[in-house]
Amino acid sequence: MLKDSLNLLNKLTFKKVFNAALVYSSFYKAKYTKKIHHKGLPISLSYEPTTSCNLRCPECPSGLRSFTRPTGMLENTTFFKTIDELKETLIYLTLYFQGEPYLNKNLFEMIRYASSEGIYVNTSTNGHYLNDENAKRTVESGLDRLIISIDGTSQDTYESYRIGGNLEKVLEGTSNIIKWKKELKSATPHVVFQFLVVKPNEHQIEEVKELGKKYGVDEVKFKTAQIYDYEDGSDLIPSNLKYSRYIPTTNGKWKLKNKLDNECWRLWASCVITWDQKIVPCCFDKDAQFIIGNHKDSSFKAIWRSEKYNSFRKKVFTDRSQIEICKNCTEGTEVWVDASI
Numbered sequence: 023m024l025k026d027s028l029n030l031l032n033k034l035t036f037k038k039v040f041n042a043a044l045v046y047s048s049f050y051k052a053k054y055t056k057k058i059h060h061k062g063l064p065i066s067l068s069y070e071p072t073t074s075c076n077l078r079c080p081e082c083p084s085g086l087r088s089f090t091r092p093t094g095m096l097e098n099t100t101f102f103k104t105i106d107e108l109k110e111t112l113i114y115l116t117l118y119f120q121g122e123p124y125l126n127k128n129l130f131e132m133i134r135y136a137s138s139e140g141i142y143v144n145t146s147t148n149g150h151y152l153n154d155e156n157a158k159r160t161v162e163s164g165l166d167r168l169i170i171s172i173d174g175t176s177q178d179t180y181e182s183y184r185i186g187g188n189l190e191k192v193l194e195g196t197s198n199i200i201k202w203k204k205e206l207k208s209a210t211p212h213v214v215f216q217f218l219v220v221k222p223n224e225h226q227i228e229e230v231k232e233l234g235k236k237y238g239v240d241e242v243k244f245k246t247a248q249i250y251d252y253e254d255g256s257d258l259i260p261s262n263l264k265y266s267r268y269i270p271t272t273n274g275k276w277k278l279k280n281k282l283d284n285e286c287w288r289l290w291a292s293c294v295i296t297w298d299q300k301i302v303p304c305c306f307d308k309d310a311q312f313i314i315g316n317h318k319d320s321s322f323k324a325i326w327r328s329e330k331y332n333s334f335r336k337k338v339f340t341d342r343s344q345i346e347i348c349k350n351c352t353e354g355t356e357v358w359v360d361a362s363i
Contacts, residue, residue, distance in 0.1 A: 023241060026212040029166060033113060033142045041065070041111040049290040058336045063111045063326060066292040068305055069104070070119035071096045071126035073297060077148055078185040080258070082120075089120075091310050096297040098128040100317070102135055104295065107322050109139040117145040118169075119294055120308055124151035130163045137164030146171065146216070148187060152195025154202075160211065161202040168211040169243070170196055173218045175229040182222045183258075193237065200238045213239040219265035220247050220258040227265075248306075248350060252276050282351065284342045289335045293326070301325050303334060306347045 044062030052058050073093045075082075105112075115136050123129055123145050136143050144167035152160070152170075160168065172192055174180030180189040199213055215234045219227065227244065234242040246267045249256045253275050259266050268276045286304075294302045299317035302310050314334065315325035325331065342348045 023212075025209055026167065026240065029210065029212070030114070030142050033140050035110075035140070037110050038065075038113050042113070045290050049287060052290075052335070052339060053285050056339055058332050058339065060290060060327065060332060060335065062290075063108060063323065064292050065112070066114035066116065067104075067108065067112055068116040068119050068292065068294040069096065069101060069132075070121065070295065070297045071117055071123040071129055071132070071145075072121040074125050075120075075122045075148075076125070076150055077122070077187050079183055080185070089309055091296070091300075092298065093121075094297050095126050096128070096132075098131050098135070100299055101128075101132050104317065104322055105136050105139055105141070109141065112141050114142045115144065117143060118147075119296065119305060121297075122148055122151070124156065130159045133160075133163040133165050137166070142166045144169070148184065149192035149195045150187065152192075152198050154198050157195065157198030158202045158206075160199060161206050161208050165211040167214065168199065169214045169216045170199075170239075171218065172196075172215050172230065172233070173220070174223045175226045175233055179223045179226060183218065183220055193233075196237050196239065212241070214241045214243050215239045216243045216245055218245050218247050219260050219262075221260050222258075224260040224262055224265060250350070252350070278350070280351075282343055282348065284339055286335075286338045286342065286348070286351075289338055295322075303331070304347060304351075306351055312345075312347060 041062045042065050045065055048059060048061040072095045073089060117123055117129065117132060124147055133143050133145070143165055145165065146169035149170045149172065170192065171184070172180070173183045174189060177189045181187055196213070199211070215230060217227070217230045231242055244265060246265055247258055248267060249258060252259070252268045255276050259268060259276070263269055267279055269279050271277050288304050294305055294307070295317060296302065296310050300310050300313045301315050301317055301322070302312055303314060312334065314331045315328060317325065337345060338348065
């Protein structure tokens with residue numbers, strides 16, 4: 023983890039640090055005064071390569087094929103345009119929102135372009151497309167962080183959530199990445215096993231730590247599951263509430279573990295751009311219901327600083343519980359375990 027942190031710090035420039043200071047100061051001013059005057063540009067950005075996915079995971083709009091918005095692929099020319107506009111201030115880029123990023127044939131080119139501009143680039147995958155060629159191209163692209171979802175240590179447990187998935191293929195893909203890191207003498211990408219803890223797999227928490235060590239990944243991350251209809255409970259909520267975003271109440275219902283404060287750091291520091299250039303305020307807006315603007319029609323900076331965006335920020339700072347995507351916000355309920363060798 024130290025090498026990864028140093029790699030991120032190495033991306034910093036005076037302009038990026040100054041921009042981050044503007045973002046932090048204007049956020050805390052808004053937090054304490056409730057006066058919305060945003061300064062700076064996003065520190066981080068999530069860009070969606072595609073909404074398509076090969077798996078059918080429950081509690082995932084891509085897996086359930088339940089989107090009301092169209093499915094498609096991000097074009098690299100529009101992606102390059104955004105990077106050119108934000109490269110001087112953007113520190114962290116996540117090439118993932120919904121869907122499986124490796125289904126986009128332009129993924130490596132997009133990673134390479136952002137990386138060449140000094141931006142820390144991260145993506146998340148279900149691991150089914152990490153064949154030998156793609157693994158080599160991943161390492162060569164300059165990707166800084168690769169999150170591989172592995173939600174079980176046996177096939178039956180794994181496919182109980184990752185419906186249609188093949189655990190052996192995921193492990194083979196992990197081996198390919200580690201092999202090419204060694205052969206190309208590359209310190210990146212920082213490889214993370216992400217384990218989404220649900221009731222069917224919580225008995226394998228210790229096992230996945232050992233699996234991470236066996237395959238030589240840099241880190242194991244335990245993530246809590248977002249449940250859409252959680253009030254009456256769910257078969258996915260683990261017994262160990264340490265790994266749950268929800269807790270039971272005295273009347274038999276369930277509620278969010280975290281308090282929903284009238285503030286949101288994400289609205290100051292980051293946002294999401296969908297594959298078809300819609301700008302939405304948060305990764306909890308999976309179906310792009312709260313569109314702030316369309317990047318096809320306007321520059322990113324104009325949308326980021328628009329009255330519409332500031333109006334949304336003000337609503338969050340006034341009564342966040344009335345905003346649909348905020349009602350199930352569970353930011354900060356992740357547990358990290360280092361499984362480095």
